[in-house]
Amino acid sequence: MASTETAGRLTQSGPLRPGWVASPWLTFAARRLGRLVVATGTLLTLTFLMLHLVPGDPVRSSLPPGASAELIRAKRHELGLDKSLPAQFVDYVGDVLHGRFGTSIATGESVGSIVANRLPPTVQIATLAFLTILVIALPTGIAVAVLTRSGRRWWLDAPFTFVTGFVGAIPQFLGAVGLVFVFSVTLKWLPVAGRTGVASYILPIVALSAGLSGHLARIVRVETLVVLEKDYLRTARSKRLSVIRTYGRHALPNILTSVLTISGMMLPGLIGGTVLVESVFAWPGLGTTLVQAILAQDYQVVQGIVLLLGIIVLVTNLVVDVALALIDPQSSIRST
């Protein structure tokens, strides 16, 4: 079995030119770069097409109802909408590369400056929430795994599964409403909405991180149990290292590599979740702006924000992949 696998791999990679050996790092970088280019291209195409696919005519709706045909044509020309579709696409890509994202039809403000104003609050809560998730899920998951390892303290199993499952099952925006009810309306400890100081950060971050922490804690626990059963941990024990060293030096890095992949995959979900959570707390971020823009049919703004969020997702994915490839020498990620 093993031999046929090796043979398969050899034939797949094909004959290498003599004197030239492909560095796995080079191929990895080339593949990732290629994927990033394709993904960005797809993103640009989609956001470009969006403006043409949306129902209604953006030019007409931006002008007063009784606008003359002359005026409409002039506006159309001004926006470059009278050119052919491919030509418009080239214009669009050029604009994006120069940082020109158009102007908001509703406010006349440039999309670039809107995004620049609204991005920081979103990045703040998303980053803080991500850190919160790691800070809660990693120690909890590892601790529960170590405590319940091979059937010990079985009574801890049910509460952990129940709590993480319950918290994980509540969608972020509903959790947010519940939090508002308890901490703002009933207890009046924290502000109900807005971005007015340190206290106003607490509820959005908790709402964003609670469910994902529950999920990740479960995953961390399973991964930890897997690592704890590994032969190399038995080797570490046979070297009679201290408990802290056994877990810290031998188990933790191995747990982290697998958990990093999963938490990396959680990032897009986190970015999606901010859109809803921001709406609950009237948080002045990209999410609320996006929703308002959709409702106001301000498609230039929608386009800009979707493009930006999309690029953020692509870049985070890339960073996670590269980090993984660096940490784990055997990671299969490098061959994908």
Add this chain to the structure above:
Amino acid sequence: MRIRMRHRGTRTSTAMIGLAGAVVLLLTAVIAPLLWSGRATVPDTDHLLEGMSARHLLGTDGLGRDVFYRVMVATRTSLSLALLSAVSGAVGGVLLGALSTLLGRRAQRLFSSLLAIWLSFPDLLLVMFLSVIVGVGGGGAVVAVAIAFAPSFARLAQTLSSSVVTRDYISAVRLMGLSRTRILVRHVLPNVAEPLILNTTFAIGGALLFLSGLSFLGLGVQPPAYDWGQLLAQGLDSIYVSPLAALAPGVAIVVAGVVPIFCGEALAALAGRRHVSTRKAARSTAASEVQCPELTAVGNHLLDVEGLRVAVPADDGMAEVVRNFDLRLSKGEMVGVVGESGSGKSMSAMAVAGLQPPTAEIRAKTFSVGGTDPRRLRPGPARRLYARSLGMIFQDPMSSLNPLMAVGAQLSEGVRIHRSLSRSAARQLAARRLAQVRIPHAEQRLGERPHQLSGGMRQRAMIAMSLMCEPDLIIADEPTTALDVTIQREIMKLLADANSDGVTVVLISHDISLILDVCERVVVMYAGRIVEELAARDVTTAARHPYTRALLRSVPTMTTDRQLPLATIPGRPPTRNDETAGCPFAPRCERASESCTETMPPLERTGPGARVACWHPVPTTTSARGVMAR
């Protein structure tokens, strides 16, 4: 057993809750709009934004409409939209994925990478983006959610079908000349149906949350129609005045979102995919129960273990896997422990080394390592005692080395801690040890990770590692089983070398010929017990136990008649469930008599350094037929 039952109980009750919830939800969706759609829309202008009352069970909203009735009536809209979008997403996705398997190799690759890109974007953003294009509203939201869900189903269908397609029976029907489409419909789809149904169930829950989210944002169902998401948004506006108007639809969404997950669990249970339980019965007896004998003077024995018993948790309480194991080692000895897998040889060794599984229970009349009973020490000193007196070598060097740590660091960490060596001194020592086990370019190897070494080199590195703290004793547990036969010789040579340098070696193996090659003394184990012990040179001529003889016969030698089939031991070694009062080998033994099945023969001394546990030992005078000539 008790715990197991309890576990299964939780599972069934989860499934029951899920099914009951689904029935209640569906009934509500059908009945509520028929009964209450009138009451849900009639404004009661005298009672705006009121709390609970007899008249309005859950109070009223800003227009004086009854919250309870509105939430109940909205069930139909919320559920039907969720079902519609999840099912159409699943069907569309599966079709897409199934069709892609009919594509050529290149097109399939392209399709997969497009899917990967699509899947890497947040679902909610996709849904919002699509709902902009399709149009804001309930219908648009359904289409958007369906399109957003389709890729994950396409990916699933693709993975599942390709895993099925490569199976043997698909190749078989392909050889029969069936068309691709027919193979797909008749043979592939039925085999992937179950996980797809499971995922669709989960997708219904997910769709419900997305649709509620969209409506909550004002991008989904538009007034005058209403669903839970919209009710939640309206309720949130007046959460200070009447929180129930926001909480009631919220609870409804959570409940309806959880029910499909429970149903999925029920389906999964029906399909017989039970999760492997991580918890087993673990009723450890109190540590005080372990009998600790008085420390006795143990002379110059490196290791002295007497009456060792190891029990591990089984389905019904604890099962003894090692009974009355004895081992006494003097300096410079090389002792082999042989037995079939499951004979308890590894477990005995692990228990001796203090590396038994955490739930195992250990008792022993005497237990001393380097003259001290480690069980009587505090953890720190016990670790130091073990580290300096005992090194371990394990079976599979690939999995036994930490993949993320450089070889040098793994070698040197032990001496740095237990012998307080500096980093550079430890490194130099590690390089010397690697060179000692004949690893070329040792200095350079220190910086490499295990996967950069060959299998044989990894095991040599393991041997070097076990020698780092200069222990008096090394236990090698099947050190060559995972390696090529050619490498086996080198490894055995290294162990023998270490032994001639004065290190006592315990070699554990299922291969008696390997042990006879290098060891002076042989311990034969069967079903957790020692059945025979004797000098290695006497084994071929003076082995008394029928099991030892049988082990010898199963080894082919130069003189073995190749025309005859290779000798095997009939039957199987007993499992933990095969409890017997008699000799555990009796069922497989040709010499067994009535008494063998009734009473366990004691391990009795038959000569200097020779012991056997058998009622009918083989007479020493008989030369064993087919025994290796050496």
